Amino acid sequence: xxxxxxxxxxxxxxxxxxxxxxxxxxxxxxxxxxxxxxxxxxxxxxxxxxxxxxxxxxxxxxxxxxxxxxxxxxxxxxxxxxxxxxxxxxxxxxxxxxxxxxxxxxxxxxxxxxxxxxxxxxxxxxxxxxxxxxxxxxxxxxxxxxxxxxxxxxxxxxxxxxxxxxxxxxxxxxxxxxxxxxxxxxxxxxxxxxxxxxxxxxxxxxxxxxxxxxxxxxxxxxxxxxxxxxxxxxxxxxxxxxxxxxxxxxxxx
Numbered sequence: 183x184x185x186x187x188x189x190x191x192x193x194x195x196x197x198x199x200x201x202x203x204x205x206x207x208x209x210x211x212x213x214x215x216x217x218x219x220x221x222x223x224x225x226x227x228x229x230x231x232x233x234x235x236x237x238x239x240x241x242x243x244x245x246x247x248x249x250x251x252x253x254x255x256x257x258x259x260x261x262x263x264x265x266x267x268x269x270x271x272x273x274x275x276x277x278x279x280x281x282x283x284x285x286x287x288x289x290x291x292x293x294x295x296x297x298x299x300x301x302x303x304x305x306x307x308x309x310x311x312x313x314x315x316x317x318x319x320x321x322x323x324x325x326x327x328x329x330x331x332x333x334x335x336x337x338x339x340x341x342x343x344x345x346x347x348x349x350x351x352x353x354x355x356x357x358x359x360x361x362x363x364x365x366x367x368x369x370x371x372x373x374x375x376x377x378x379x380x381x382x383x384x385x386x387x388x389x390x391x392x393x394x395x396x397x398x399x400x401x402x403x404x405x406x407x408x409x410x411x412x413x414x415x416x417x418x419x420x421x422x423x424x425x426x427x428x429x430x431x432x433x434x435x
Contacts, residue, residue, distance in 0.1 A: 184224040186233065187211055189249060202226065231256075241267060249275055254369045255396035274328035280394055280420075281332040284364055287418040288337075291390050292316055292362075321362040324377075329394065330366040345398030354384040361386060365393035365400065374398045382408035388415040402433055 183205045184286055185191070191199070198332020201228070212220055218240055227246045234248065235256045245268045249321050262269060282333060293313040298305060321337050323330045324347045334344045347356045349372055357363055363385065367373045377393075378401040385391070391414050393400055400419070408414045428434050 183222060183226040183228070184208070186217055186220045186227045187230040188230065189230070227313070236315070238262075238267065241265060244268075244269065248272065248424065251276070252369060252396050255398055273416075277328040277332045277346065278328050281336060283420065284329075284333050284335050284392055284418075286393050288316060288321075288362065288390070289316055291392075291418070292319070319343065319361045319398040320345070320359055321364065322347055322357050322360040323364045323366060325366040325368065327366055327368060333364055333366065353381060357381070357385055359386060360389060362392070365395050366392070367395050367399050369396050375401065377401060377405075379404040379407070382413055385413060387413060390414070390416045392417075393419045406418045406432060 183199060183203050185199075185207045188209050188211065193196075196205070197326070206224070208220060211230075212233055214233045214236040217229070218237045220233075221227050221229075221241060221244070225244055227244055227247060229248055231248070231250065234246065238257065239261050240247070242265045247270045249272050251271050251273050253269055257269065261267075292315065294399065316337070318341060320343045323334050323337075323346045326334070326346045326348055330346065333344065337344050345360075347353060353376065365377060367376070367405070372410065373395075374399065377399055382391075382401075382404050385408070391405065391408075404421075405417060409417050
């Protein structure tokens, strides 16, 4: 067994893993090419996405465990079958962490917290920018998965009007009255490319868009255009397909 990345496993988790055999741990994040070398000679591979996404096709006859959900965005089912790979993802493992991030983004956007983060000058009252609370606002959650359901529970507790979009619904009709749209969709043939220019055009003017799904669901060019035009007033996305620090990327800019 190899753990290819530092994963912060607890002593109890390490003990459970050791029941299956000898475990090799790596305490640094590998370059994608280095990841392949770390996997050589092992039957069970515990891995983050870096390296796996780029080079899983080079592996054969192994069991791969990942501590996240979204593998369908990069796995080719034919390669998985031909190489006799078994991939075990972890639905629900991050539901609390991701739901809390979404909640923070909601408060950040609605309460307009950003001008007051890391400031060094005194703040005078009343504040120059008005903020809007969450209570009474309409939020639609795209996908009623582990994360989507948890976010819905939190938002209901905060007094928001919560609705869900699920497979078979009319997307345009469902989102037209929402002040906030939270995208937790899984990647599948019905969701790929779903959040496109027509979707953003159908939103309420000045809507807030928060997404935690992979790039093949969201048209980033259409999202940026909607933000630039004011159709969207705020965007938060944690799964964009860009490298940290790539200042040439329009999304980063």
